[in-house]
Amino acid sequence: MHRHFGNADYRSSPTILERDGLGIAQSGQLDALVMLESIATRLSFSRDGEIYDEDDPVYCWYMVVSGTVRICKLLADGRRHIAEFCFAGDCFGVDGPGKRSYSAEAVDEVIVMRYRQSATDRLIEENPSLARLLRDAALRDLANAHARTLLLGRMTASERIAAFLLEMFDRRDRARFLDLPMSRSDIADYLGLTIETVCRSLSSLKRDGVIAIPNPQRIELRDRVALEAAVEA
Amino acid sequence: MHRHFGNADYRSSPTILERDGLGIAQSGQLDALVMLESIATRLSFSRDGEIYDEDDPVYCWYMVVSGTVRICKLLADGRRHIAEFCFAGDCFGVDGPGKRSYSAEAVDEVIVMRYRQSATDRLIEENPSLARLLRDAALRDLANAHARTLLLGRMTASERIAAFLLEMFDRRDRARFLDLPMSRSDIADYLGLTIETVCRSLSSLKRDGVIAIPNPQRIELRDRVALEAAVEA
């Protein structure tokens, strides 16, 4: 589970409960979050820091407070696959009992809250609405994974890049300018492409006036309609 | 959610509760299933029959009693993507509120049980262990979707075919012979390949003596070690 609870934006928020963006509609869920807060541990990681590793035992799950986390896996021959990027408000590492099959790493400076599974289960006993909260997050995550499956299985390089940019614009600032915390290589491993193809597709969008790239990390959206058309689906 | 509750095998079972294969460890979960049975409707579909369509409202989820179901989506330009095959004992269509984003179709002759979401929610109130059952199924499903994401993003055609065959051997008979209910075209759309590439990869495995193909639907596993090596991961 690596997806949003809602459209939460905790980027500048030192405590996860100072804002109420978790998509809480039903009463009782806020209680659940207050209780969650009570079992949380705050951790920080610097660039490329390892939050957990493949094959580690699963006894915690996490929520991003600030920064960007990548969920990834390394194949024997060096190929890498990034399953997910997690931003502020996203939770990750809800993996079911056993061992991790992916690792979690800090893309930039990251602060996360860590919740022990055992304590969470106890909270669920007391407050079933928390269970619903977590279940809905899992379902959202599942829908997301299926969307990526479609992207990787049936979309061309330029469609993938367009979809990626739209995803980032929607999940992050939703403003005219987008600052990407991850490298081209991260993007490539997320989209099942090579660095070079990512560059070329971005350059192509730039040539067509759909985006501008003032510097490698920064994308300016100049023609959203064209970008959406490029995804088609 | 389209994955197993466990290693259940209901293929020859007219009622889902005549056998206890749902991976039930904790007591209380059997109760939950008896209760589930009470709210189920039995439906059958013939080849290519539509169980539900994209954009249909979500008010039910399903469990396969017998036959094979494909969960799929059609893009505007005719490209098709199959997210999942579901066999006896697998549940599918647990999609979170709103509209379906995929359709469900019968690959062959299919019998399913249908459970209304509203009735299920009531059961969950009475029997929280059902919630855990459904949550674990969702998590298993999620892990599965991530595995497919890796396959589609970073594996070659022959690796995909090898992984597919191993998946089918494990999920179905686990015997020397495997009968595939789905067409080459279904396999292609599941693996993000074309029919021709599926054929060529299968022929290549046949040439290498890893499998034999007595007829197009039937695969004989001759060298499991070689097949596992072909996936590498």
Next chain:
DNA sequence: CGCCAGTTTGACCAAGATCAACGCAAGTGG
């Protein structure tokens, strides 16, 4: 027997990977 749908195989093509060079900004050390 001939048709039909699904499968297999072959010849060719193109999207994207690979290999290689170059650009560019941020350190680093003299």
Next chain:
DNA sequence: CCACTTGCGTTGATCTTGGTCAAACTGGCG
């Protein structure tokens, strides 16, 4: 302050995998 390095990012030339197009094969069935 200025060479020099280092790590990304970008671009170009070439190659490979898998897609496209086309033809042949197969078993079932009217």
